Amino acid sequence: MAPPTTEQLFLQLPEYRVIVGRKCQHAIQPTKIVTHLRHPNHRIPTLDAQYIQYTVSTWQGFVQEPQGLIFPHSVIYPIPGLAVYTDGLSCTVLENCDYVCRSIDSIRKHIKVEHNLGLNPHGRPPQCELPILHELQAECMQRVTYQRLFLSRKGSYYIYVRQPPDNQ
Structure with a gap:
């Protein structure tokens, strides 16, 4: 064959x-x-x-290593040929925040660190405040569709797909 x-x-x-x-x-x-x-x-x-x-x-115009390439953090329609995933979480704290991840722990950490929501200046919040904190954080995220160019190394971040295909 x-x-x-x-x-x-x-x-x-x-x-x-x-x-x-x-x-x-x-x-x-x-x-x-x-x-x-x-x-x-x-x-x-x-x-x-x-x-x-x-x-x-021998193909012209393709880089051998991804260093220096700039990839989008979001696209309107899916990039042809790349897998489309539907289990993403996107930050909604700011309109221009392009952060997308897959785990609830990652999005909570992002919201705490990047947007200073839920940080207690004296350390960990009291146990009684955690449900309220998690509810506040849940209002700051949404389920989204995403793609990835590379699965690891440079370029392996998630790309938010704003208008996913209809069959999803």
Whole structure:
């Protein structure tokens, strides 16, 4: 059986200067393609993976490493080729706050640290005030849809999708 072609494996996103794996639906650094394709999700032989990585390295306009790239914190519509997730939490304390995460603990920490809501100047709030504090914090967040370019390292933050697809 012939190995898959580079175009069958990867989608080019020139506006972000990255490539996206069609199967995994996240961006992949061109210098990490061999490692990515050798993973059990793909199981592509080393020589084939090396050839694919070489082919991708000839594509013009794509960065080899994400340092220095600026990615959006929010988009109106989903970025084509990237997975869309619906379990995000967004901060609503300020209209221009673009913070998105997945855990209630992370959003609470963000609200406390970045917006100074719920911080007791003398340390931890008393146990009797926690329900009120959590209710206040709950009013400062909302469920959102998001995407990610990279799953780890530079560029791995969440991108808020303001108008998710209808089928979600």
